[in-house]
Amino acid sequence: MGLKRCLACADAFQTSARVPTQNYCSRPECQRERRKLWQREKRHADGDYRANQLQCQRRWRESHTDYWQQYRAEHPGYVERNRRQQQVRNAMRQPGLIAKMDAIPQVSPLASGTYHLTPAEKGEIAKMDAWIVKITLLSGT
Ligand SMILES: [Zn+2]
Structure with a gap:
């Protein structure tokens, strides 16, 4: 002590x-x-x-080499989201983008018509019968 x-x-x-x-x-x-x-x-x-x-x-x-590979394979939504985010990042790097924004024409995301409606679960298309639905756009240009 x-x-x-x-x-x-x-x-x-x-x-x-x-x-x-x-x-x-x-x-x-x-x-x-x-x-x-x-x-x-x-x-x-x-x-x-x-x-x-x-x-x-x-x-x-x-x-764990195949960890990310497997993760991507099991999470198609993750890959798709990443891809889109990268596209946005790429677009943001372009000079004069803000000015160009106004020039982009307003396009309706969906046109009237007949569509297959397929239920999706956790980013994957479920193995179920698809419905055939008719979509009519009520407003928009
Ligand atoms: Zn001390």
């Missing part, structure tokens, strides 16, 4: 009989600092430790 100064916060603290070599007080942030420095020290000193860490990261990447 003895009085020491914490290496992180410089406050005096009482070392315990159990850990007489203690250099940090028991504050969580000082303990965090201690662990951080220990890890940094370890990475520098211990080549195996460093190699092991790198290997772990590499292994994770290798086992």
Whole structure:
């Protein structure tokens, strides 16, 4: 037991009989600092430790290479949204876009006519019979 100064916060603290070599007080942030420095020290000193860490990261990447590929395949809405956002970003980069906006003619999004109505679920087209519906546009130009 003895009085020491914490290496992180410089406050005096009482070392315990159990850990007489203690250099940090028991504050969580000082303990965090201690662990951080220990890890940094370890990475520098211990080549195996460093190699092991790198290997772990590499292994994770290798086992997850198809993660995004699979994600995109299972979330067509995500891909489509990304594609559209990219188109908007590309368009925004064009100079004089704001001025051109007014010149874009107002086009009706839907024309009157006969349509297949297919129920969709979670971005995927459900395996159900499609309805044939007739849509008549009541207003618009
Ligand atoms: Zn401290």
